[in-house]
Amino acid sequence: MSIHRRQAQALFDRALMGQAAREALVKLNPRHLFRNPVMFATVVVAVLSTILTLRDWGSAHMAVMAQISLWLWFTVLFANFAEAVAEGRGKAQASALRGARSGTMARKLASANGDTAQLVPAETLRINDLVLCEAGDTIPGDGDVVSGIATVDESAITGESAPVIRESGGDRSAVTGGTRVVSDRIVVRISADPGQSFLDRMIALVEGAKRQKTPNEIALSILLVGLSLIFLIVVATLPAFASWSASAIPVVFLLALFVTLIPTTIGGLLSAIGIAGMDRLVKFNVIAKSGRSVEAAGDIDVLLLDKTGTITLGARQAAEFLPLSNVSERDLAEAAFLSSLADDTPEGKSIVVLARNRFGLTEPVGMDMVFTAFSAHTRMSGANLGGSEIRKGASDALTAYAVEKSGRTPPKDLAQIVEKVAKAGGTPLVVARDGCLLGVIHLKDIIKPGIRDRFATLRAMGIKTVMVTGDNPLTAAAIAAEAGVDDFLAEATPEKKLELIRDYQKGGRLVAMCGDGSNDAPALAQADVGVAMNTGTQAAREAGNMVDLESDPTKLIEIVMIGKQLLMSRGALTTFSIANDVAKYFAIIPALFLASYPQLQALNIMGLSSPQSAILAAIIFNALIIIALIPLALKGVAYRPASAATLLKRNLLIYGLGGLVVPFVGIKLIDMAVTALGLA
Ligand SMILES: Nc1ncnc2c1ncn2[C@@H]1O[C@H](COP(=O)(O)OP(=O)(O)OP(=O)(O)O)[C@@H](O)[C@H]1O
Numbered sequence: 001m002s003i004h005r006r007q008a009q010a011l012f013d014r015a016l017m018g019q020a021a022r023e024a025l026v027k028l029n030p031r032h033l034f035r036n037p038v039m040f041a042t043v044v045v046a047v048l049s050t051i052l053t054l055r056d057w058g059s060a061h062m063a064v065m066a067q068i069s070l071w072l073w074f075t076v077l078f079a080n081f082a083e084a085v086a087e088g089r090g091k092a093q094a095s096a097l098r099g100a101r102s103g104t105m106a107r108k109l110a111s112a113n114g115d116t117a118q119l120v121p122a123e124t125l126r127i128n129d130l131v132l133c134e135a136g137d138t139i140p141g142d143g144d145v146v147s148g149i150a151t152v153d154e155s156a157i158t159g160e161s162a163p164v165i166r167e168s169g170g171d172r173s174a175v176t177g178g179t180r181v182v183s184d185r186i187v188v189r190i191s192a193d194p195g196q197s198f199l200d201r202m203i204a205l206v207e208g209a210k211r212q213k214t215p216n217e218i219a220l221s222i223l224l225v226g227l228s229l230i231f232l233i234v235v236a237t238l239p240a241f242a243s244w245s246a247s248a249i250p251v252v253f254l255l256a257l258f259v260t261l262i263p264t265t266i267g268g269l270l271s272a273i274g275i276a277g278m279d280r281l282v283k284f285n286v287i288a289k290s291g292r293s294v295e296a297a298g299d300i301d302v303l304l305l306d307k308t309g310t311i312t313l314g315a316r317q318a319a320e321f322l323p324l325s326n327v328s329e330r331d332l333a334e335a336a337f338l339s340s341l342a343d344d345t346p347e348g349k350s351i352v353v354l355a356r357n358r359f360g361l362t363e364p365v366g367m368d369m370v371f372t373a374f375s376a377h378t379r380m381s382g383a384n385l386g387g388s389e390i391r392k393g394a395s396d397a398l399t400a401y402a403v404e405k406s407g408r409t410p411p412k413d414l415a416q417i418v419e420k421v422a423k424a425g426g427t428p429l430v431v432a433r434d435g436c437l438l439g440v441i442h443l444k445d446i447i448k449p450g451i452r453d454r455f456a457t458l459r460a461m462g463i464k465t466v467m468v469t470g471d472n473p474l475t476a477a478a479i480a481a482e483a484g485v486d487d488f489l490a491e492a493t494p495e496k497k498l499e500l501i502r503d504y505q506k507g508g509r510l511v512a513m514c515g516d517g518s519n520d521a522p523a524l525a526q527a528d529v530g531v532a533m534n535t536g537t538q539a540a541r542e543a544g545n546m547v548d549l550e551s552d553p554t555k556l557i558e559i560v561m562i563g564k565q566l567l568m569s570r571g572a573l574t575t576f577s578i579a580n581d582v583a584k585y586f587a588i589i590p591a592l593f594l595a596s597y598p599q600l601q602a603l604n605i606m607g608l609s610s611p612q613s614a615i616l617a618a619i620i621f622n623a624l625i626i627i628a629l630i631p632l633a634l635k636g637v638a639y640r641p642a643s644a645a646t647l648l649k650r651n652l653l654i655y656g657l658g659g660l661v662v663p664f665v666g667i668k669l670i671d672m673a674v675t676a677l678g679l680a
């Protein structure tokens with residue numbers, strides 16, 4: 001199965017950079033800065049430092065103080081810039097998603113079978129409005145197909161050129177605004193008000209406008225605030241030591257020292273890392289509704305998948321009528337036909353078609369018929385007509401129903417036929433008339449190609465795959481074996497699916513669920529990561545916290561990798577940032593206090609030129625490192641499947657050790673440059 005990937009964006013697009021630079025200034029708004037405590041502290045220091053510089057204008061340290069103030073402001077601007085670049089890239093992705101939706105006209109209907117349509121602009125459509133869409137039309141908004149069947153070109157949002165089938169009744173009923181009908185006609189019930197379609201809401205998230213901090217981000221922020229407080233105490237007590245000697249250190253130097261020591265690097269890059277994670281998902285045509293779900297994806301250990309429509313193509317079609325030994329094929333076909341006349345599911349429609357083709361059956365006229373629609377709970381459907389009751393459904397459910405109704409044990413050959421169909425991976429639908437069992441309808445479905453290898457990859461990543469299906473155990477076993485899943489649950493109702501997820505979660509596992517049907521919705525909502533297939537129903541797309549625009553359940557591989565990459569990138573940059581701050585302490589303190597304590601000369605291994613040049617170099621380094629790390633924050637640390645311990649060891653080595661060494665080299669070089677240029 002080929003995973004479609006949107007075209008890669010250049011990491012630094014020029015127009016995007018200009019926009020981000022302007023945004024960085026706008027983000028100086030205190031209301032925005034308040035959300036980021038470390039950056040807020042930096043701004044407070046920048047303001048204080050600016051005031052002190054102006055107050056002491058004309059003093060000996062004036063020039064250095066002015067430069068320090070300037071670099072403090074740059075530190076904040078660079079952090080704002082990092083976030084603005086990440087958001088800008090999100091916006092570019094989002095505009096690609098928007099497609100050609102603006103300016104669409106819609107044909108609004110007064111009722112589902114009304115013929116007269118009124119031409120209205122798409123923006124005026126409201127929930128529950130009915131619109132007619134014919135070949136060539138752009139679908140004016142999100143909704144559910146209420147009647148008809150059509151092929152739809154969804155390439156505007158998925159990038160996939162092959163058209164897909166959308167039809168009323170089954171699990172393939174949802175349509176997305178901006179996609180185009182290729183053939184036939186459908187009536188769509190609009191499911192979202194203007195600006196509230198699921199793409200609109202997701203676009204807002206990708207753009208960062210509606211992004212909320214994830215619990216992990218909040219926890220990390222608290223840690224960063226704690227570290228900042230420790231350094232506040234450290235810096236505040238330093239003057240006490242320095243005042244022993246005559247040469248007091250200017251307050252601006254101490255303020256600058258404070259900013260170099262607090263974790264400004266990770267504080268400045270944190271939100272950019274989060275936004276970039278969601279963005280990377282969009283590249284794979286997966287849209288996350290929250291940053292939290294992307295993080296959870298990094299730790300998933302069980303994946304539940306619905307069978308029909310998720311593992312298989314979901315176009316279950318009636319292939320043959322298999323009557324019991326004392327029943328004619330025509331009688332079975334007729335019962336199946338009558339019970340399916342009002343059955344709106346793809347299965348039901350295909351039964352009507354097969355019966356028509358095989359025996360030329362036609363709809364009875366002038367007969368009172370009462371239909372029982374299919375439900376995932378009863379797992380059967382049917383009709384009452386001319387005094388008789390016809391039912392068809394899942395073999396266990398229907399056999400139990402017939403036994404109760406007639407009081408007779410089911411004939412032996414029924415089990416054999418059911419078994420034959422199921423072992424072939426088909427779905428056996430049993431048919432009964434007035435409690436008398438007639439035979440089996442064989443529904444065929446096809447496993448999505450290439451799925452087996454992808455499940456093997458999931459296994460290698462340590463993720464257990466479990467198929468959950470309303471189908472019988474034999475069919476389930478056959479499909480499970482063919483698809484290569486680790487385990488399966490058969491004859492599952494929506495409640496059972498939900499229960500299974502809760503059980504795993506109680507055992508401390510993090511569960512992902514892929515599904516498409518309305519009956520998957522509760523499970524999708526309960527799972528830590530609920531990936532709805534875009535081909536599915538609107539209910540499923542609402543319930544999940546991610547939507548796969550390509551409806552490929554094995555996309556979870558990419559989703560997990562991106563989640564892991566997000567967690568690793570944040571861990572790596574946090575390690576680097578904190579190691580950096582500690583190293584800076586040892587790099588600058590000796591130089592800063594050399595005048596007061598000449599014995600510190602032994603520690604002054606850096607040989608920085610003067611206290612002024614040392615602190616200026618440190619604050620410049622502190623600002624520039626944010627800019628230098630933006631590419632890593634956006635692209636993420638490379639993830640290759642390996643054990644958690646190996647990954648941790650490697651990252652500690654690179655980012656921990658690197659974080660310790662880099663400031664010594666960087667500050668030394670900047671100190672030399674600053675001195676050579678006569679800036680300090
Ligand atoms: N139109 C129908 N009329 C009667 N019975 C049906 C109909 N469609 C499906 N069934 C039976 O009901 C069972 C449950 O169907 P349902 O669509 O709820 O399954 P599910 O839980 O979504 O899992 P899966 O998608 O893997 O089948 C099917 O396996 C089939 O035996």
Ligand SMILES: [K+]
Nearest residue numbers: 259260262264
């Ligand atoms: K810092």
Ligand SMILES: [Mg+2]
Nearest residue numbers: 171306308517
């Ligand atoms: Mg289903």
